[in-house]
Amino acid sequence: MHLQYQVEGGNFTKAGLASSDLKRVLKLLNVDPKIIKRIVVALYEAEVNIVAHAWKGAIYIEIETEKINVLLVDEGPGIPDIEMAMQQGFSTASAVVREMGFGAGMGLPNIKNNSDELKIHSEVGVGTIVEFTINLNNEQ
Amino acid sequence: MKVKDIVSHLSARVITGAHSLDESAEYCFASDLMSDVLTLRADNMLLITGLANVQTIRTAEMSDIKTIVFVRKKKVTPDMIELATENEMVLIECDYTMFKSSGILYSAGLQPVY
Numbered sequence: 661m662h663l664q665y666q667v668e669g670g671n672f673t674k675a676g677l678a679s680s681d682l683k684r685v686l687k688l689l690n691v692d693p694k695i696i697k698r699i700v701v702a703l704y705e706a707e708v709n710i711v712a713h714a715w716k717g718a719i720y721i722e723i724e725t726e727k728i729n730v731l732l733v734d735e736g737p738g739i740p741d742i743e744m745a746m747q748q749g750f751s752t753a754s755a756v757v758r759e760m761g762f763g764a765g766m767g768l769p770n771i772k773n774n775s776d777e778l779k780i781h782s783e784v785g786v787g788t789i790v791e792f793t794i795n796l797n798n799e800q
Numbered sequence: 801m802k803v804k805d806i807v808s809h810l811s812a813r814v815i816t817g818a819h820s821l822d823e824s825a826e827y828c829f830a831s832d833l834m835s836d837v838l839t840l841r842a843d844n845m846l847l848i849t850g851l852a853n854v855q856t857i858r859t860a861e862m863s864d865i866k867t868i869v870f871v872r873k874k875k876v877t878p879d880m881i882e883l884a885t886e887n888e889m890v891l892i893e894c895d896y897t898m899f900k901s902s903g904i905l906y907s908a909g910l911q912p913v914y
Contacts, residue, residue: 672854673854676855676858680858700862701838701863704858704859761856762855764833770835
């Protein structure tokens with residue numbers, strides 16, 4: 661099954677719509693609730709990252725029998741140092757993002773904690789690609 | 801602890817989800833930082849927060865949190881109620897501080913997440 665969503669940079673009222681819809685789909689597919697939680701938390705973190713940092717983005721999701729693959733592609737400032745961005749507590753978030761309860765430098769590490777595989781590619785001034793995979797049959 | 805007992809202990813007001821007052825929570829987490837809430841794996845959890853916006857409800861949705869207590873006299877907005885209703889959540893407003901609310905519920909038997 662293939663799902664696709666568009667994400668608007670800076671619009672916090674819509675942040676989480678894709679994650680919410682994916683949760684609905686995964687429930688219908690009878691996926692284990694603990695695995696659903698890992699998937700939607702990882703996607704929500706990544707979705708909020710696009711809203712918080714990028715100008716716009718797209719989410720492409722492939723649901724297979726054994727695993728789910730989530731690809732997020734954004735157009736934005738990019739991440740100059742991915743290794744630093746992966747460190748818990750490092751953040752470049754604005755005051756607005758922090759007022760929404762985010763921007764504590766915990767998003768990318770939390771995506772890693774919830775996924776079985778995570779890849780990040782970024783080009784400064786162009787954008788960032790985040791791809792993660794979560795196995796649907798074995799609990800972490 | 802049943803939701804109706806949480807409301808009673810905190811002298812609080814149920815804003816939406818009054819039909820779920822017999823549901824119960826075993827654990828509790830108090831934070832204004834949604835990034836922290838999203839790291840938790842516990843189920844059956846109550847959230848105490850002073851952050852009243854739509855992303856608080858979204859965070860609860862993703863974290864399978866069904867009951868939220870808004871402390872420090874924070875007001876729930878209509879768009880928060882709409883999203884909470886879609887997700888069958890209970891939203892509670894409380895005039896106490898986060899510290900006082902947490903202390904009361906801890907003494908009454910709610911468990912910390914860690």
